[in-house]
Amino acid sequence: MMNRIAPFALLALAVALYFALPYNLAFLTRILIMAVLVLSLDLVLGFAGIATLGQAAFYGAGAYAAGLFAIHAWADPIAGLVVAGVAGAVLAFISGLIVLRAHGLTLIMLTIAVAAICHEIANKARDVTGGADGLRGIRMEPVLGLFEFDFVGQTGFWYALAVLAAVFTFLTLLTRAPFGLSLRGIHESPERMAAIGTSVYWRRVAAYTLGGAIAGVAGALSAQVTQLVSLESFSFTLSAEALIMLILGGTGRLYGAVLGTLVFMFVHHWAAANDPFNWLFVIGALVLAVVFFLPRGLVAVPTALKRLGGQNAGS
Amino acid sequence: MTRAIRAALVAVTATLLPAASPADTIKVGVVAPFSGPFAIYGKQYQEAVETYVAQHGTTAGEHEIEFIYKDVGGPNPDQSRALAQELLIRDQVDYLAGFTFTPNALAVGPLIEQSQTPTVIFNAATSSINKESEFYLRTSYTLWQVSAPLAEWAYDQGMRTVATTVTDYGPGIDAENAFKAAFEAKGGEVVDAIRMPLATTDFTPFIQRVRDAAPDAVFTFLPGGPPTFTYTKTYNENGLAEAGIKFLGTAETEEVNLQGLGDAAIGLTTAYHYSGAHDSDENRAFQAKLTELFPDAIANWASVGAYDGTHLIYQMVAAAGTDGPAAVEAAKTLEWESPRGPVKMDPETRTLIQNVYIREVARDEATGQLVNRETGVIATVGDLGWDK
Numbered sequence: 001m002m003n004r005i006a007p008f009a010l011l012a013l014a015v016a017l018y019f020a021l022p023y024n025l026a027f028l029t030r031i032l033i034m035a036v037l038v039l040s041l042d043l044v045l046g047f048a049g050i051a052t053l054g055q056a057a058f059y060g061a062g063a064y065a066a067g068l069f070a071i072h073a074w075a076d077p078i079a080g081l082v083v084a085g086v087a088g089a090v091l092a093f094i095s096g097l098i099v100l101r102a103h104g105l106t107l108i109m110l111t112i113a114v115a116a117i118c119h120e121i122a123n124k125a126r127d128v129t130g131g132a133d134g135l136r137g138i139r140m141e142p143v144l145g146l147f148e149f150d151f152v153g154q155t156g157f158w159y160a161l162a163v164l165a166a167v168f169t170f171l172t173l174l175t176r177a178p179f180g181l182s183l184r185g186i187h188e189s190p191e192r193m194a195a196i197g198t199s200v201y202w203r204r205v206a207a208y209t210l211g212g213a214i215a216g217v218a219g220a221l222s223a224q225v226t227q228l229v230s231l232e233s234f235s236f237t238l239s240a241e242a243l244i245m246l247i248l249g250g251t252g253r254l255y256g257a258v259l260g261t262l263v264f265m266f267v268h269h270w271a272a273a274n275d276p277f278n279w280l281f282v283i284g285a286l287v288l289a290v291v292f293f294l295p296r297g298l299v300a301v302p303t304a305l306k307r308l309g310g311q312n313a314g315s
Numbered sequence: 316m317t318r319a320i321r322a323a324l325v326a327v328t329a330t331l332l333p334a335a336s337p338a339d340t341i342k343v344g345v346v347a348p349f350s351g352p353f354a355i356y357g358k359q360y361q362e363a364v365e366t367y368v369a370q371h372g373t374t375a376g377e378h379e380i381e382f383i384y385k386d387v388g389g390p391n392p393d394q395s396r397a398l399a400q401e402l403l404i405r406d407q408v409d410y411l412a413g414f415t416f417t418p419n420a421l422a423v424g425p426l427i428e429q430s431q432t433p434t435v436i437f438n439a440a441t442s443s444i445n446k447e448s449e450f451y452l453r454t455s456y457t458l459w460q461v462s463a464p465l466a467e468w469a470y471d472q473g474m475r476t477v478a479t480t481v482t483d484y485g486p487g488i489d490a491e492n493a494f495k496a497a498f499e500a501k502g503g504e505v506v507d508a509i510r511m512p513l514a515t516t517d518f519t520p521f522i523q524r525v526r527d528a529a530p531d532a533v534f535t536f537l538p539g540g541p542p543t544f545t546y547t548k549t550y551n552e553n554g555l556a557e558a559g560i561k562f563l564g565t566a567e568t569e570e571v572n573l574q575g576l577g578d579a580a581i582g583l584t585t586a587y588h589y590s591g592a593h594d595s596d597e598n599r600a601f602q603a604k605l606t607e608l609f610p611d612a613i614a615n616w617a618s619v620g621a622y623d624g625t626h627l628i629y630q631m632v633a634a635a636g637t638d639g640p641a642a643v644e645a646a647k648t649l650e651w652e653s654p655r656g657p658v659k660m661d662p663e664t665r666t667l668i669q670n671v672y673i674r675e676v677a678r679d680e681a682t683g684q685l686v687n688r689e690t691g692v693i694a695t696v697g698d699l700g701w702d703k
Contacts, residue, residue: 023405026397123484132485133441134392134418151429152404227425228392230418237389276349276357276386 006255007168013262014161025153027269032160033221035261036167037238038245039254040214043171045243046251047180048207049187050100053239054111055215057095057118058088060234062216063223064122067135070224075141077159081220088216089209091118096208100201112236119234134230138223149225156225163221164258167214171254174210183207187252248290250297259298340379341632344402346395346423347413347437349386355571355617356415357386360437362612363621366605367629376633383408392422399423403430409637410435410628412621417441417485424448431639433631433646435624438617440486442700445665450639452646453666454627455620456588458486458536459493459700461565464671465534465586466497468693469563474531476506477563480521480546481536483510490536490565493700506530515542518549525560526553532561543567544576551579568676570615573685580676580685588669589619589655590687592679598654614654623653623667627660661697668697 017028041055065087066080074080099110122129129135142148147155174180182203185193190200223229232238241264249260267286271279294300345364349357364382373380383406385398395414402408403426411427411434414420420439424447427434436444436453445451469477479494481487487510495505507528509521525533533555537543550562562583570591573580591602591614601622605612612618627646634645647662659668671694674687 024401025404026400030393030397126485126488131488132390132417133443134421136421136424136447151400151426153400222393226393226396226422228396228418228422230390230392230422232390232392232418272350272386276384277354278350279386280350 007172010255010258011165018157022152025157027265029153029156029160029225030222031262031265032157032164033218033225034242034245034265035258036160036164036218036221037215038242038249038257038261039164039167039171040211040218041242041246042251042254042257043174043214044208044211045246046253046257047175047187048183048204048211050204050208051104051108052111053108053236053243054113054115055211055242056234056236056238057111057115058092058212058215059219059222059238060115060118060122060229061091061212062088062219063229063233064129064135064219065216066220067138067223067229068128070138070140071135075139076145077140077143077224080140080224081163081217084216084220084223085213086216088219089213092212092215093205093209096205096212100204100208112239115234115236115239119231122231122234129229129231132231134228135223136228138227138229140224140227153225160221160225163217167217168254168258171214175254179203179206244287248287248298250299253297253299256297256299263298339377339636340381341375341410341637342381342383342402342406342408343410343412343628344399344406344408345382345384345413346387346398346402346411346419347384347415348389349384351388353389353415356438357384357413359571359615359617360413360621362605362609363614363618364625366601366608367622367625369608370600370604371629375629376636378632378636380629380632387413387419390416390418392418395419396422396426399426403432408432409639410631410642412624412628413437414439415617417444420444420451421447424451427451433628433639433642435627437620437624441489442664442666442698442703445698445701449665450643451665452627452643452660453698454623455616455667456669457666457698457700458489458565459703460666460669460696460698461586461588461671462490462493462534462536463497463699464694464696465563465565465673466494466503467501468586468673469532469534469561470498470501470503474503474561476504476530477532477534478507478509478525478528478530479505479534480509480511480518480525481534482513482515482538482542484513484538486538487536489700492703494534496703513538516545518546519553522546522549522553522555526555526558529558530560532563534563535567536565537567543572547576547579547583556582566616568674568687570613570687573676573687576676576685578678581678583676584673585676585687586671586673586693587616587687588671589616590672590674590689591615592686592688593655593672594689595652595654595656597652601654619653619655623651623655623658626651626653656692664698664701666698666701668695670695 044050062084066084069083095114149155245260245264250256271282347357387395414436415438417439427450428448438455442457479491481491564585631642635641650659656670661668670692672689673693674689677688679686
């Protein structure tokens with residue numbers, strides 16, 4: 001029941017926020033884009049159990065692919081999303097073939113290394129990427145030939161929301177399909193899955209590739225809305241923040257990923273707006289509180305409350 | 316009980332209602348890093364802006380001026396654009412300011428072009444930013460502006476061969492190109508152009524390579540802070556000064572980190588547009604007010620960029636109020652005496668035409684502090700990188 005209502009509640013919340021905060025559409029759009037990235041991480045980490053701190057590699061690859069495609073080939077946003085998705089997938093597939101042979105800490109280090117290498121390539125190839133100055137000159141055509149990207153950010157918001165909803169639906173279907181269930185099985189016990197004849201390595205590569213494609217789409221959204229791509233889209237900070245949002249919301253649940261992003265970005269925005277100088281304390285306290293009291297993330301709040309209520313009734 | 320509730324209600328309404336303000340308040344949005352590793356920039360800007368406001372009041376012409384600060388964290392164009400959008404749409408600012416990193420400044424280009432918002436760059440030093448929109452104005456400097464005169468000065472001092480060592484990132488490469496172009500145009504020779512990774516902590520191999528090449532001087536560009544410290548230390552320990560290889564730099568000896576360099580820094584030569592030790596009444600008045608408001612504050616190039624930027628905004632507001640295009644027009648002909656020396660807005664590049672000073676680090680007898688002692692003006696130039 002909960003599973004059926006939650007996505008619609010989130011959709012309704014997004015629409016409500018659009019009307020409640022008409023002046024903050026740029027900020028809301030950034031939340032939507034981050035949610036797509038965190039969802040991709042949820043697929044890779046939450047479902048497939050691949051510990052990664054390098055999801056920004058595919059986000060950045062998607063952002064640069066979409067930016068370069070818009071500048072040199074075709075400025076259609078949807079085509080850009082497809083190109084970025086393919087770019088993210090290709091990079092994830094190739095790097096996944098290598099890094100997924102490792103496990104645990106080695107795997108984490110390798111994923112960080114992939115993102116760092118991408119960062120350095122983008123830095124060195126100044127003629128193509130603009131280096132540290134960023135890739136500029138991205139001018140997008142209207143979405144579907146109808147909706148021009150406007151100054152206030154209305155088109156950007158609905159566009160990002162539509163993409164987020166599509167990604168969410170796709171992942172919901174995927175996690176219920178045999179493939180998704182096999183990933184969950186691999187997460188729980190790789191040995192047993194291997195014993196019943198599942199090719200664990202290739203399933204993980206497939207999940208990693210899909211996650212790369214979705215992260216690429218998130219990168220493309222950011223490139224199209226901001227009209228600029230910088231080296232920071234490959235940064236470690238981005239990978240780490242996405243991971244914090246996922247842990248905050250609860251791994252292995254799709255609406256947990258969205259909720260975590262929403263809460264993190266809102267607290268971040270609210271705290272930074274009220275005290276632009278010391279707001280990091282608030283974020284630190286929030287993360288600590290969640291890790292200590294809700295190790296399974298914010299989605300576990302109802303369960304935790306129920307348990308608390310049950311204890312009180314019992315005593 | 317009821318009294319308490321009533322008091323609480325009054326308090327709540329008081330905070331909810333907008334504070335009574337004059338009908339005409341012009342808002343300026345300052346986008347800068349106030350948290351994280353680059354927070355020093357935000358701090359320097361804010362102190363300088365408040366110093367200017369304390370000296371000149373909160374009114375310019377017939378308008379009240381109010382500053383709104385937004386934290387962008389670091390190089391983050393997405394955030395920069397989102398903050399600028401929020402400032403323009405929700406807070407209804409008429410001017411934007413700040414911008415430490417080039418991508419952050421570039422990200423707001425399409426916005427300020429559409430909303431016709433004059434945007435004063437306090438730091439970002441890549442020449443090409445101002446080409447993206449007519450509404451960019453810059454009160455800092457560009458890398459070409461200081462590196463090229465330094466190269467010419469070095470040649471005139473009789474140096475014929477130079478090795479360049481720059482950090483391998485955007486500004487470092489710009490500095491290398493600028494120095495090389497100017498030095499070779501004069502007839503000098505760059506014997507070795509070394510690019511050092513951004514994360515370098517041990518400069519010995521690079522310094523050793525320079526020593527082996529034995530040029531007349533070594534030109535360097537490093538991001539401020541620890542790298543500069545380690546680099547100058549390695550320069551001294553390897554005896555380059557004794558070997559007759561002169562140090563040529565730009566921002567390496569900036570005031571905030573200067574004391575930390577210690578005696579090793581004495582004698583380092585740099586070319587730059589602002590020294591905290593600049594000998595003028597304007598500079599003394601600026602620093603006196605700054606330390607009166609913020610006892611721990613140290614003025615450096617970021618402070619003076621923000622201070623002059625605030626001056627520029629006051630002048631634009633006084634001349635044109637909220638009319639963006641008219642404000643930029645008015646700014647184009649401005650000249651004033653800044654704490655760094657005389658400055659003039661270049662109407663074409665919208666970057667300041669200013670003196671580039673040659674300085675040597677020395678210990679001030681009176682205070683016992685290290686200072687950048689200006690020994691002369693080597694050029695009065697605008698943005699030399701505009702056509703490059």
